[in-house]
Amino acid sequence: MEVSGTSRLGASFRDPSGFVFVHARQIHRQVNLSYRENYDHLMSSGLYQELAGRLLISHQEVSDPPPLDGEQAYKVLRPEQVPFLSYPYEWCFSQLKDAALATLKIQSRALHFDMTLKDASAYNIQFLKGKPVLIDTLSFEKYREGQPWVAYRQFCQHFLVPLLLMTYRDVRLNQLLRIHLDGVPLDLARMLLPFRALVRPAVLAHIQLHSRGQQHFAAKGGAAKGLRVSRRGMAGLLGNLEALVKGLTWQGQKTEWGDYYSDTNYTEQALQEKKCLVRQFVSRSLEGMVWDLGANRGLFSRIASQQAEVTISIDMDPAAVENNYLEVVRRKETGLLPLLVDLTSPSPAIGWHNRERQSLLERGPAQTVLALALIHHLAISNNLPLAQLADFFGAICHTLIIEFIPKEDSQVQRLLSSRNDVFPDYTREAFEKQFSVLFAIRESASISDSGRVLYRMTRRAATG
Amino acid sequence: MNLKRISRTVLLLAAPLLLFPREAHAYLDPGSGSLIVQALVAAFFALSLAIKAYWRKIKLFVGGFFLTGPEVRDGDE
Incomplete structure (x- = not known):
């Protein structure tokens, strides 16, 4: 169904769960029928109530405007409006760090409600009223016992690598995010990070080993079939990522405008x-x-x-x-x-x-x-x-x-x-x-x- | 610190993977390797957390045995 004065956003094409469109200058989100089970679980499990307004953007279900694509539609949401969209390559070190920590916190909380983040894109985080919030309500899916975190790679590429490069090499390397829209590739990080960073055990695991693993198993389709990650293992992984990110600091060395x-x-x-x-x-x-x-x-x-x-x-x-x-x-x-x-x-x-x-x-x-x-x-x-x-x-x-x-x-x-x-x-x-x-x-x-x-x-x- | 100990374990167990020959096929499927590495890393965290939890129990048990031993024996008599 065509709604006049309404247009779908150019960035909203990856996820079949739904999409974002603008109607009457307001952002709306169509939830597709294929996402129904996950959306209902998000709303009924208590996870939405736990996160909304703090770490997740709050929304209302609306009947006006009607869905943009009626055949697939389950609901239309009107989220709280973000007055200005900013992107990770426009953030300073601590903004990227806070966005990373917010993502990890959301994933940890989601697991308590038997849900998990299927994306960990830095573009899903926006600064609203001074704080990082997740704007993609459709990022959650129901957690199956033993399921690995599918967004682990994305988290490393969008957050961990740029933060490590900014800490250990040069703060201006956040600009790599402008070229690499799905985050800085791990093999590139491996080449750019100095030895003193790469020998840190956590960096060795999340970057070195991760990158080598990617390359080694790249041509071996289905190698990851049947893999299980226990809840305890997942908690350990998230805790380790959080400790690593929290420990990264940039001293804000005196630059041209410092004084x-x-x-x-x-x-x-x-x-x-x-x-x-x-x-x-x-x-x-x-x-x-x-x-x-x-x-x-x-x-x-x-x-x-x-x-x-x-x-x-x-x-x-x-x-x-x-x-x-x-x-x-x-x-x-x-x-x-x-x-x-x-x-x-x-x-x-x-x-x-x-x-x-x-x-x-x-x-x-x-x-x-x-x-x-x-x-x-x-x-x-x-x-x-x-x-x-x-x-x-x-x-x-x-x-x-x-x-x-x-x-x-x-x-x-x-x-x-x-x-x-x-x-x-x-x-x-x-x-x-x-x-x-x-x-x-x-x-x-x-x-x-x-x-x-x-x-x-x-x-x-x-x-x- | 626990984190350091865990990380060291990861390092030791990860060493064989680092020896894998480099293959430039990342464009094919970077996902599989990512999941496998994640499972590996998570398994070590799970293991170390379990060891930590059991270690506390063992310490409590052993400590408790020595501290409360005589009283228990008293009660038995």
Whole structure:
């Protein structure tokens, strides 16, 4: 049955148990008849009640909209809506670690209710109100006594390998997840991990042995038939994975932005003034999602977050995002999502048909974008003409709160110190002129002692 | 620590698998090997947990025998 204004999501094709579709801008999930027994067990065994709202997304069964594919349909669910989808290659170390631990906890709890996770994909976890939750309600299946954990390999590839590589090699290796959509292959991990990691007994078992086992038995179809894993063995396996993941730490070594707030040319008074201005400008914007671009550790994201329900706090520095997320956890903040994105190359659309994972821009536009102390990095370090910058911001927001940093500013001078100044057009006048093509400048204010100017602009209606 | 002991056992028993010739067939069926390794690793955890549980029982039994022995004998008499 065709429902107008309804479309199936591009990422939802793997699991025959059901699929996700959008109706009236809301995510819905069709449960197919083939999944009926498992769904009923999830709901009646007490597992759903145990997990919902904490580790599993809660949902309602609805009759409107009708199923998208009526012949196969058992139920239609409307889950709690996730305001912003993020992907594991956009998470910092501790976000990936917390998502891994949540997955293991869910599997352990599921076994108590005679169910097991059939997937352990990192893409099934989303950050909702500051915490990782499983969004795929159809990931559970009834547990048969002695059944091995079919998602063990996926867990290792999606979580364990990237966390080990980030811990033992380089935190930037989480970007391998962008290339390997089903997680980083174990044989690749074996080659990239240093010896001191590989000789750890747990790593030896879950990575070395696992990878060699994969290769050895690859051509021997049916070799795993009749294998049994006892409940006690499963508990031991999960406990060992949990201990291994919990023990992994990244020290958040000092990077480019580690000390940014104590290394700016703002006086304490100017910083207070900037905070006040940002608060004012955000309060004059329409309600909706805020994206703080170049957010660093989230000082201004938190100011926006006091007024916006959801603030996405984006930075390209792994240490800044890590510190920002740890602050979210420490303060139990529910409205802030720190993410790791390089704005000069934002997350692209990837996967099958380029439709499985959305690009950053497809997940917009935001109601309001904050671009504070950012534009000089894009214009000078990345040679971006002001017109192109205006275009970009015009595509991602309705209201833009942007700080112009003049060329005389010591931070800009620092960027120019090792290169020729080929930016004759980088002036306040040219900035206003270029941004006025797409935006109407509503107000602006100079920040004293700094020469910097803060603007609030709104997107002009698109013409023609 | 128990975890370390368990892991060491895994290492010892896993050693023969590491000697298997490398075969580049991973694209065929990475699942079988994964399940077999999982079963192997889980079996050792199960074994070590069982040993741990029984070891406590044995210790309790032996300890209890020496501590409560005379009283039991008293009662018998």
